[in-house]
Amino acid sequence: MEDEGCSIVLDVGSGSTKIGYSGDDLPLSVLPSVIVSAAPVSDSRDTPSRAQRPECRECYRGYDSLHPEDHATRDIWPVQKGQCQSTADLETLLHNVFRTELGSGAEAQRPVLLTESPSTTRARRAEAAELLFEGLKAPALSMCNTASLSLFAAGRTRGLVVECGAGAAHAVPVFEGYALAHAALRVDAAGRDVTLRLAQLLQQQHGSSGGSGSGSGGSAPLSLDVVRAIKERMCHVLPRGGGGAAAEEDIGAAAAAAAADMKYELPDGSIVRISGECAAEPAEVLFENKHGRGGLASAAAAAIAMCDEQVRTDLRGAVVLSGGTTMLPGFCERFAQELEAAIDGGSGGAAPAADGLVRRPLTVVPHARAREPGYTAQRKYAAWIGGSIVASLSTFRLLQVSRQEYEDAGAGALHRRCL
Numbered sequence: 001m002e003d004e005g006c007s008i009v010l011d012v013g014s015g016s017t018k019i020g021y022s023g024d025d026l027p028l029s030v031l032p033s034v035i036v037s038a039a040p041v042s043d044s045r046d047t048p049s050r051a052q053r054p055e056c057r058e059c060y061r062g063y064d065s066l067h068p069e070d071h072a073t074r075d076i077w078p079v080q081k082g083q084c085q086s087t088a089d090l091e092t093l094l095h096n097v098f099r100t101e102l103g104s105g106a107e108a109q110r111p112v113l114l115t116e117s118p119s120t121t122r123a124r125r126a127e128a129a130e131l132l133f134e135g136l137k138a139p140a141l142s143m144c145n146t147a148s149l150s151l152f153a154a155g156r157t158r159g160l161v162v163e164c165g166a167g168a169a170h171a172v173p174v175f176e177g178y179a180l181a182h183a184a185l186r187v188d189a190a191g192r193d194v195t196l197r198l199a200q201l202l203q204q205q206h207g208s209s210g211g212s213g214s215g216s217g218g219s220a221p222l223s224l225d226v227v228r229a230i231k232e233r234m235c236h237v238l239p240r241g242g243g244g245a246a247a248e249e250d251i252g253a254a255a256a257a258a259a260a261d262m263k264y265e266l267p268d269g270s271i272v273r274i275s276g277e278c279a280a281e282p283a284e285v286l287f288e289n290k291h292g293r294g295g296l297a298s299a300a301a302a303a304i305a306m307c308d309e310q311v312r313t314d315l316r317g318a319v320v321l322s323g324g325t326t327m328l329p330g331f332c333e334r335f336a337q338e339l340e341a342a343i344d345g346g347s348g349g350a351a352p353a354a355d356g357l358v359r360r361p362l363t364v365v366p367h368a369r370a371r372e373p374g375y376t377a378q379r380k381y382a383a384w385i386g387g388s389i390v391a392s393l394s395t396f397r398l399l400q401v402s403r404q405e406y407e408d409a410g411a412g413a414l415h416r417r418c419l
C-alpha cells in the first residue's frame with residue numbers, strides 16, 4: 001500500500017529487527033539485531049524505493065549464533081533476552097537500519113510505531129522515546145506491547161499471548177487490547193537455548209561443535225549460525241510423553257519430511273547427519289522445569305490463574321502463539337497438551353468449576369489441524385503484523401505522541417498513551 005500518510009513499524013527483537021510500513025502484510029526487511037564492526041549489517045548499498053522491493057527480505061544471522069563464552073567477538077547485540085542492554089548501541093543499530101532500509105529522505109521521516117517487550121520498564125520506555133525523538137528525529141511516536149499486537153494479528157482483542165522468540169519468552173494476558181502487566185510472566189528459555197542445546201548434542205555425537213564433514217561428520221566446527229539453520233530445517237517438538245508411532249504421526253507433515261531425510265548439506269557440499277535425538281531433544285528446553293520454575297506452558301497456566309475468573313474464560317478461549325520459535329513443527333500440539341495438563345488437572349478448564357459453571361474449553365491458536373484463517377505462518381512476525389494493522393487504523397493518531405507533545409510533557413505523554 002503506497003500511502004503518503006503511512007507510518008514506520010519497527011520491531012527490534014533479541015535476534016532480528018523487523019522494519020516496514022503500516023498497512024503492509026509483511027515487514028519490508030528482517031535484519032539481524034547486530035552491530036558488526038567488520039562488515040555492513042545489511043547487503044543493501046543503495047536503497048531502492050519501497051515499490052521496487054515489495055517482498056519481505058530476510059537477512060538473518062541469528063542472535064542464536066552469539067556464543068555464551070565468546071567474549072572475543074566484536075559484534076554487539078544491543079537487545080538481549082528481550083531487553084535493551086545499551087541505548088547507545090541501540091541507537092547505532094537503528095541508525096544503520098534506517099539508513100540502509102529507508103534511506104535518508106522522506107521515507108525515514110514518518111511517525112514510528114515501536115513495539116516494546118512485555119517486560120519493559122517505564123525507564124526503558126523513556127530511553128527509547130528519547131532515542132527515537134532526539135536520535136532519529138521521528139516526527140511522532142507510538143509504543144505498543146508486542147503481546148497486544150500479536151493478538152491483533154490473530155484477529156482478537158482478548159486472549160493469552162504466548163510469545164517465544166530468540167532470547168526470551170512471555171505469557172501475557174490481554175484484555176480489550178491492553179496487556180495485563182500484573183499477570184505477564186517471562187521465561188528465560190527461547191530459540192537460542194534450543195540452538196545451543198542442538199550444538200551441544202552435535203558436539204557429543206560428532207566430536208566437534210557440530211561435527212561437519214562428509215559422511216558421518218568430521219572435525220571442523222560448525223558455527224552456531226549453521227546450527228540455527230539446521231534447527232530451523234530439521235528440528236521438531238515431540239508430543240508430551242515422547243516418541244512412539246502415534247507420536248510420529250502427530251509431529252506433522254513438515255517434521256515427518258525432516259525425519260525421513262536426516263542429512264543436512266552444508267554450503268561446501270559436506271553432509272551433517274542429524275540423529276532422531278538431535279532433531280527432537282533440543283526443543284525440550286522450552287518445556288522443562290528448571291530450578292523449580294516451569295517451562296512455557298507452566299508460565300501460561302500461571303498467568304491465566306493470576307487473572308479474574310471472568311477474564312480467565314476469555315483467556316482460555318484464545319491462547320495465541322507468536323514468535324519464530326513457535327514455528328517448530330509440533331510446537332502447537334505439544335504446547336496445547338502441556339497447557340491442558342497444567343490447567344485444572346487436564347480438563348483444560350472445561351470441567352465444572354466450584355460454582356457449577358462449565359468454563360470455556362482451551363483453544364490454542366493456531367490449532368494444529370484446524371488452521372486459523374490468516375494466522376499460521378504469520379505468527380513468526382505477529383507483533384510486526386499487528387503493528388502494521390494498528391498503525392493503519394484511523395484511530396492510530398490517538399496512540400501517537402507528537403514531537404511537540406514530547407518536548408512539552410516528556411515521556412509521561414507516552415506512558416499515558418501506549419498500548
Ligand SMILES: Nc1ncnc2c1ncn2[C@@H]1O[C@H](COP(=O)(O)OP(=O)(O)OP(=O)(O)O)[C@@H](O)[C@H]1O
Pocket residue numbers: 012013014015016017062064081082164165166167168169190191192228231232233322323324325326327328329380
Ligand atoms: N521455521 C523455524 N523453525 C524453528 N525456529 C525458527 C524458525 N524460524 C525462526 N525460528 C527461530 O525463532 C527465533 C527468532 O524469533 P523472533 O524473530 O520471534 O525473535 P526476536 O524477536 O528476534 O527475539 P525476542 O522476541 O526473543 O526478543 C530464532 O531463534 C530462530 O532460530
